[in-house]
Amino acid sequence: MNFALSRPGRFIGALTADLRTVGYRLAAALLICVILTVASDAFLTANNLLNVLRQASLLFLLASGLTLVIVTAGLDLSVGANIGLSACIAASVMKLTGSALLGAASGVGVGLCIGVANGLLVALMRMPPFIATYGMLWVVHGITFWYMAGTTIYGFPAGFRALGSGYFLGVPIPVYLMFVFLTLGAFFAQRTTYGQEIYAIGANRESARLSGVPIARRLILVYMVSGAMAGLASLVFLARMNSAEGDIGEAFTLPAIAAVLIGGTSLFGGVGTVSGTLVGALILTLVLNGMNLLTLDASWQPLVTGIIVILAVYLDTLTRKRAEARN
Amino acid sequence: MNRPPATLAGVLARVPGVAWILGLLVIGFSFFSRDFLSGPNIHNIGLQSVILLILALPQTMIIMTEGVDIAAGAVLTLASVVLAWVLVHGGSLPLALAASLATGMMFGLANGMLVALLKMPPFVVTLGTLGVAQGLALIVTDGQSIVVSSDALQAIYNGEIAGLPLPLAIGVAVYAVSHGLLYHTRFGTYVFALGGNPEALKLAGIRADAYLIAVYVLGGLMAGLAALILTARMSSGHPTSAIGMEFDAIAAVVVGGTSFERGKGWLFGTLLGVVAVGVLRNGLNLLTIPSSAQVACIGLLVIVAMLVDGLKGRR
Numbered sequence: 001m002n003f004a005l006s007r008p009g010r011f012i013g014a015l016t017a018d019l020r021t022v023g024y025r026l027a028a029a030l031l032i033c034v035i036l037t038v039a040s041d042a043f044l045t046a047n048n049l050l051n052v053l054r055q056a057s058l059l060f061l062l063a064s065g066l067t068l069v070i071v072t073a074g075l076d077l078s079v080g081a082n083i084g085l086s087a088c089i090a091a092s093v094m095k096l097t098g099s100a101l102l103g104a105a106s107g108v109g110v111g112l113c114i115g116v117a118n119g120l121l122v123a124l125m126r127m128p129p130f131i132a133t134y135g136m137l138w139v140v141h142g143i144t145f146w147y148m149a150g151t152t153i154y155g156f157p158a159g160f161r162a163l164g165s166g167y168f169l170g171v172p173i174p175v176y177l178m179f180v181f182l183t184l185g186a187f188f189a190q191r192t193t194y195g196q197e198i199y200a201i202g203a204n205r206e207s208a209r210l211s212g213v214p215i216a217r218r219l220i221l222v223y224m225v226s227g228a229m230a231g232l233a234s235l236v237f238l239a240r241m242n243s244a245e246g247d248i249g250e251a252f253t254l255p256a257i258a259a260v261l262i263g264g265t266s267l268f269g270g271v272g273t274v275s276g277t278l279v280g281a282l283i284l285t286l287v288l289n290g291m292n293l294l295t296l297d298a299s300w301q302p303l304v305t306g307i308i309v310i311l312a313v314y315l316d317t318l319t320r321k322r323a324e325a326r327n
Numbered sequence: 328m329n330r331p332p333a334t335l336a337g338v339l340a341r342v343p344g345v346a347w348i349l350g351l352l353v354i355g356f357s358f359f360s361r362d363f364l365s366g367p368n369i370h371n372i373g374l375q376s377v378i379l380l381i382l383a384l385p386q387t388m389i390i391m392t393e394g395v396d397i398a399a400g401a402v403l404t405l406a407s408v409v410l411a412w413v414l415v416h417g418g419s420l421p422l423a424l425a426a427s428l429a430t431g432m433m434f435g436l437a438n439g440m441l442v443a444l445l446k447m448p449p450f451v452v453t454l455g456t457l458g459v460a461q462g463l464a465l466i467v468t469d470g471q472s473i474v475v476s477s478d479a480l481q482a483i484y485n486g487e488i489a490g491l492p493l494p495l496a497i498g499v500a501v502y503a504v505s506h507g508l509l510y511h512t513r514f515g516t517y518v519f520a521l522g523g524n525p526e527a528l529k530l531a532g533i534r535a536d537a538y539l540i541a542v543y544v545l546g547g548l549m550a551g552l553a554a555l556i557l558t559a560r561m562s563s564g565h566p567t568s569a570i571g572m573e574f575d576a577i578a579a580v581v582v583g584g585t586s587f588e589r590g591k592g593w594l595f596g597t598l599l600g601v602v603a604v605g606v607l608r609n610g611l612n613l614l615t616i617p618s619s620a621q622v623a624c625i626g627l628l629v630i631v632a633m634l635v636d637g638l639k640g641r642r
Contacts, residue, residue: 075450077454121630125633125634127633127634128587128588130450131581131587131629132630132633134397134450134577135626135629135630135633136626138571138623138625138626138629139622139626139630140623141619141622141623142619142621142622142623142624142625142626143620143623144619145617145619145620145622146617146619146620146623149617246619253454254454254455254457254458257454261451267448267451299462299465299466299469300466301462302458302459302461302462302465303458303459303461303462303463303466304462305458306454306455306457306458306459306461307455307459308455309451309454309458310441310447310455310456310459313451313452314441314445314447317446317447317448321446
């Protein structure tokens with residue numbers, strides 16, 4: 001994938017390679033669908049499938065920004081905590097002002113600020129990304145709990161709630177959002193100089209620097225995008241749940257990272273696509289949905305997601321080793 | 328291999344960073360709260376810090392190998408749940424402790440093998456095992472507390488050895504053992520080398536992988552041991568009791584001056600870091616600042632410490 005634009009022939013080759021990796025994963029998703037159809041009568045119903053799509057779209061919104069971060073060989077562990085704070089601030093602003101628009105803007109704004117803070121720590125202070133964002137996780141988490149002090153904010157305007165629970169032509173609105181941001185993300189990553197520079201940073205930071213890529217600014221940009229996407233995801237979640245509590249973000253970190261890794265993005269940087277992450281989010285949601293249908297308790301979710309993350313990292317490491325052996 | 332000298336002069340030369348923080352915290356809190364420097368409160372800080380110390384010491388070694396174990400809090404939680412479960416189902420305390428240690432060791436072994444043999448990045452691997460441990464704790468308990476009424480367990484928390492509360496004595500023993508391991512054995516030398524120059528170890532024909540696994544196993548075992556004190560303190564095993572505690576431990580290590588990047592570590596610094604985090608939490612408690620805001624303060628403390636570390640490294 002790296003430096004695909006340097007030659008047209010290679011670009012087409014890289015595109016088909018991308019389609020292939022996404023294709024494998026789509027086939028896996030279909031296989032899971034077939035298994036679940038056989039295993040449970042409740043799976044292949046319009047309601048359940050729309051539900052899966054809606055959950056996957058929320059996860060995708062969160063994971064799409066994270067994908068870009070991981071492409072730069074970084075990591076953003078604060079996305080879950082970010083959802084929590086963004087949702088709570090958005091909820092609180094909406095209650096105070098009665099304006100859905102102001103609430104939504106402040107939610108995305110909070111997410112964006114957290115992202116910028118991450119970016120500054122990583123790019124300017126040169127902290128290892130996982131440490132910086134891990135520290136940020138707890139800072140944001142602490143602020144959220146302190147701000148909410150155990151209270152719940154609920155009941156939002158119907159117009160806002162449509163963002164998470166509304167339908168258009170029988171399809172949930174978050175699903176449209178998913179495809180909008182898939183298109184935007186894919187275009188940004190594959191067709192803009194910014195996107196190519198981000199891949200270059202992940203593939204080989206030193207050579208990217210020597211080719212004149214402004215590393216610090218691009219890094220701040222990706223963390224900012226990741227933060228803003230978490231803010232946006234928090235709005236969809238808030239609109240769906242119609243209530244905000246301090247702990248709502250906790251359950252998101254692991255699934256978001258899992259979706260990105262299942263989607264074929266490498267932790268080592270330089271490799272990965274937003275469309276892969278969409279399929280990753282779909283696969284993870286299908287697995288969790290299947291567990292739910294087979295009446296496995298929700299307690300099993302962190303266990304299964306944890307195992308999936310470990311397996312995905314293992315495959316990633318294996319692929320990288322093979323690639324190194326080939327070179 | 329930047330092994331700091333374990334001499335008094337060497338120690339004194341490196342004290343400032345942590346000591347400054349600790350000194351400022353102590354002076355600040357004793358100014359704002361009259362109870363802070365009272366005997367019972369100091370006793371309290373000690374007792375509260377022991378679990379953190381037991382987690383932070385092996386975490387120091389793991390971070391020195393340029394790794395990290397963010398599953399430690401979840402593994403501690405699971406071990407505590409297992410310990411309580413065995414006690415409630417009629418097992419003796421030694422059996423329960425063995426089960427708890429075994430739980431910790433298994434997770435340490437899994438982490439170590441994934442990192443050392445399969446060369447997987449430690450941060451994400453332990454994030455995965457964190458999910459596994461937390462999930463298991465939820466499944467075993469069904470989300471409820473397992474309440475234990477065991478005199479033997481109570482004796483662990485309230486007992487004394489030569490005037491020293493038993494938990495503190497355990498803490499001292501763990502520190503002594505860790506110090507001995509890190510500074511006076513071949514294992515310790517290799518831990519320094521794993522972070523500084525793992526290639527050199529391999530060229531010298533040393534099985535670096537085995538030592539790396541051992542470091543993570545030690546971390547797991549210590550989480551199992553800490554579970555004993557935690558369960559005794561709460562008289563129960565709860566599926567979320569120590570979730571996030573690894574962050575306090577990592578904070579203590581980082582504040583104590585151990586670096587994530589250069590294989591530099593310092594056990595005594597971690598001890599001071601643990602006391603600093605303990606003092607910070609205790610003092611904020613006395614000022615009735617909610618524990619959620621305390622977490623944010625510790626997060627800031629870490630980021631500041633990392634910044635200082637980064638600035639020092641650039642010079």
